[in-house]
Amino acid sequence: xxxxxxxxxxxxxxxxxxxxxxxxxxxxxxxxxxxxxxxxxxxxxxxxxxxxxxxxxxxxxxxxxxxxxxxxxxxxxxxxxxxxxxxxxxxxxxxxxxxxxxxxxxxxxxxxxxxxxxxxxxxxxxxxxxxxxxxxx
Amino acid sequence: xxxxxxxxxxxxxxxxxxxxxxxxxxxxxxxxxxxxxxxxxxxxxxxxxxxxxxxxxxxxxxxxxxxxxxxxxxxxxxxxxxxxxxxxxxxxxxxxxxxxxxxxxxxxxxxxxxxxxxxxxxxxxxxxxxxxxxxxxxxx
Numbered sequence: 720x721x722x723x724x725x726x727x728x729x730x731x732x733x734x735x736x737x738x739x740x741x742x743x744x745x746x747x748x749x750x751x752x753x754x755x756x757x758x759x760x761x762x763x764x765x766x767x768x769x770x771x772x773x774x775x776x777x778x779x780x781x782x783x784x785x786x787x788x789x790x791x792x793x794x795x796x797x798x799x800x801x802x803x804x805x806x807x808x809x810x811x812x813x814x815x816x817x818x819x820x821x822x823x824x825x826x827x828x829x830x831x832x833x834x835x836x837x838x839x840x841x842x843x844x845x846x847x848x849x850x851x852x853x854x855x856x
Numbered sequence: 857x858x859x860x861x862x863x864x865x866x867x868x869x870x871x872x873x874x875x876x877x878x879x880x881x882x883x884x885x886x887x888x889x890x891x892x893x894x895x896x897x898x899x900x901x902x903x904x905x906x907x908x909x910x911x912x913x914x915x916x917x918x919x920x921x922x923x924x925x926x927x928x929x930x931x932x933x934x935x936x937x938x939x940x941x942x943x944x945x946x947x948x949x950x951x952x953x954x955x956x957x958x959x960x961x962x963x964x965x966x967x968x969x970x971x972x973x974x975x976x977x978x979x980x981x982x983x984x985x986x987x988x989x990x991x992x993x994x995x996x
Contacts, residue, residue, distance in 0.1 A: 737913055748914060750921065813915035817859040821910065846864040847920070850905075856858050 722837055723779045724767040727789050729798035732759035733814040736803075757801055762819070763842040764793065766827060768834035780834035792826040816843045820851035828853075860907040860974060861917045865927055867936035870897035871951040895939060900953075901979040902931070904964060906971035918971040930967045931960055953980040957988045965990065 734757045735749035745753045752758070766789060770779040797806055802814040808822040824839045842848040872895040873887040883891045890896070904927060908917045934943065940951035949955050961976040975994075979985040987994060 735915070739913065748919065815910075815915035817861065817910045817917055818915045820859055821857055848862050849917075850860040850862070851857075852860075854857055 720769050721772055721779045722767050722769045723782070723785075723834075724765050725782065725785050725789065727764045727766075727794060728761060729764065729794050730759060730761050731797050731800050731802050732757040733802040733809070734758065735813050735815065737813060757803070760843050762797075763848075764789070764823065765838075765840040765842075766823075766836070767838040767840070768831065769837040770834055780831075784832070785834060788827060788830045792830055793823050796826075816841050816847065816849040817851075820849045824851050824853065857910050858907055859910050859917050860905055861920075861923075861971070862903050862905040863920065863923055863927070865902045865904070865932060866899060867902065867932050868897060868899045869935050869938050869940050870895045871940040871946075872896070873950055873952060875950060895941065898980050900935075900956075902927075902960065903975075903977040903979075904973070905975040905977070906968070907974045908971040922970050923968065926964070926968045930963050953978050953984065953986045954988075957986045961988045961990060 733752075734754055735752040736745050736755065737748075740748065766785070768780050768785065772779055800806060802809045802819070804810075806814070806822070808814075808825075809818070812818055812822075820839050820841045823841065824836065827839070828836050836853065839851045840848055871890075872893065873890040874883050874893075875886070878886065904923070906918060906923065910917055935956075940946050940956065943951075945959055946955070949959075957976055957978040960978065961973065964976065965973050973990070975987060975989045977985060977987045
């Protein structure tokens with residue numbers, strides 16, 4: 720088994736708010752992230768796939784194909800967007816880095832052909848990242 | 857659904873690697889420059905990984921404010937801009953980055969109740985890093 724990781728970057732804005740909570744509770748839980756006008760990050764995405772090396776091509780996965788899927792499913796949808804307002808997963812779910820990693824996993828899992836998804840890592844900043852290994856972890 | 861969250865912190869500290877049970881020659885042979893009696897320092901980078909189910913109401917494994925304040929109170933305030941050899945936990949144990957990594961894991965394992973502590977990773981320099989997962993094998 721060989722693991723291959725492809726990196727991408729996107730910039731997006733978001734805010735944290737749960738409509739079931741009072742304004743005071745939202746403020747207490749989410750602090751500055753509760754500002755309804757949003758704020759932004761330069762996210763770094765690392766997608767790791769795994770598989771056996773194909774004896775003919777020497778590849779685990781066609782990198783071009785992986786790149787295309789990442790672009791189509793993630794970057795086109797999320798780059799330079801307001802996550803709460805423009806990405807359907809976050810209309811009713813808070814776009815924390817945890818939920819972002821899960822949403823990206825779910826978007827990619829359906830579209831990858833040969834490669835098996837191993838890990839989605841999302842860096843919100845250099846000092847904070849989340850790993851998601853799938854629903855069976 | 858379970859996610860793993862990693863937060864990175866920094867602190868600077870000095871230490872000297874010296875084992876009182878070894879001769880001076882053996883200490884110098886074992887620890888080289890790190891045996892300098894006056895000590896020396898590093899800018900450490902600490903990565904703490906916790907895991908848990910993502911809370912449906914908050915979207916979080918744990919509140920980052922809780923993790924930050926725990927690491928600040930329990931780890932950084934004790935080590936940042938300090939001489940590690942003067943700390944009680946390193947009175948006998950040699951403050952190698954291996955031992956520091958284990959010590960930090962044990963502290964956070966005891967003191968952070970809001971998520972499962974998965975891993976502590978400590979960079980001593982850009983070239984050296986150490987990881988401890990509570991005595992388990994590193995999986996991912």
